[in-house]
Amino acid sequence: MEDALDAAKEFFSLPTEEKVLLASDNVHKPVRYGTSLNHDWIHLWPSNPPSYREKMRKYVKQVHILHKQLMEMVLESMGINPSDLQEEIEEGSQVLAVNCYPACPEPELALGMPPHSDYGSLTILLQSCQGLQLKDHNENWIPVPVVEGGLVVQLGDQMEVLSNGRYKSVIHRATVNAEKERFSLASLHSFALDRNVRPAPELVDKEHPYSYKGFSFSDFLDFISSNDIVKGRFIDTLKRKPSKKMQVHASEDMHMHSVHAYAQRRMMNAT
Ligand SMILES: O=C(O)CCC(=O)C(=O)O
Numbered sequence: 001m002e003d004a005l006d007a008a009k010e011f012f013s014l015p016t017e018e019k020v021l022l023a024s025d026n027v028h029k030p031v032r033y034g035t036s037l038n039h040d041w042i043h044l045w046p047s048n049p050p051s052y053r054e055k056m057r058k059y060v061k062q063v064h065i066l067h068k069q070l071m072e073m074v075l076e077s078m079g080i081n082p083s084d085l086q087e088e089i090e091e092g093s094q095v096l097a098v099n100c101y102p103a104c105p106e107p108e109l110a111l112g113m114p115p116h117s118d119y120g121s122l123t124i125l126l127q128s129c130q131g132l133q134l135k136d137h138n139e140n141w142i143p144v145p146v147v148e149g150g151l152v153v154q155l156g157d158q159m160e161v162l163s164n165g166r167y168k169s170v171i172h173r174a175t176v177n178a179e180k181e182r183f184s185l186a187s188l189h190s191f192a193l194d195r196n197v198r199p200a201p202e203l204v205d206k207e208h209p210y211s212y213k214g215f216s217f218s219d220f221l222d223f224i225s226s227n228d229i230v231k232g233r234f235i236d237t238l239k240r241k242p243s244k245k246m247q248v249h250a251s252e253d254m255h256m257h258s259v260h261a262y263a264q265r266r267m268m269n270a271t
Pocket residue numbers: 097099113118125127131132133172173174183184186
């Protein structure tokens with residue numbers, strides 16, 4: 001784990017001229033530096049620092065194995081037989097977001113990443129120092145401590161839809177640090193890209209009516225290509241009976257924080 005964080009640190013310390021060669025606003029690009037999609041994009045990852053690919057590849061591989069074990073546990077806990085979704089999981093995608101948040105002299109006025117939920121099934125996150133915060137059901141921000149050798153696991157929008165709302169995707173944000181530059185590695189896992197994710201039939205009944213429209217990865221890409229994050233959450237566009245109150249809350253919050261979003265750098269590595 002330390003190796004992967006070192007590789008991130010070395011990459012971001014490269015001269016800007018070198019990093020911008022990988023810059024792109026095109027969300028369809030598998031590797032992009034700046035402000036995602038199946039195995040074998042590693043040859044496109046940064047070749048400098050020289051150890052970057054090897055260190056990241058090792059990390060990504062281990063995390064992929066862990067993700068499969070976690071998926072089985074989460075699905076079983078929802079009463080879904082993991083083998084029913086085996087293909088979706090096997091053909092799923094993994095994107096490693098390598099985030100760098102420069103030290104900020106006034107951390108209380110800025111955010112590294114505005115509030116959002118991740119679109120996929122599971123996110124496995126490693127942080128170099130404390131900065132991740134989760135929103136709890138009372139709308140309070142809870143800092144997630146750094147535990148030596150520990151990883152943070154979050155559920156994304158695909159799990160909320162699949163569980164028919166029994167599990168919620170986690171709204172989270174990244175704060176910045178006054179003295180230290182902060183790094184995080186977010187391994188974003190999703191079901192197969194061409195599949196429509198919809199509530200599992202076994203979780204739809206009289207008391208739990210079908211609450212979300214199904215969606216595919218391209219629906220999500222269309223949403224982020226044409227919407228600013230301040231306009232709200234993708235998952236809210238899928239709700240069949242959206243709660244107006246919650247929507248207003250979420251978007252006001254996002255707007256407020258994104259106005260102050262600080263100069264975060266991000267490198268997306270599809271695997
Ligand atoms: O830096 C962090 O702790 C959060 C990163 C994150 O939420 C993301 O990359 O989606």
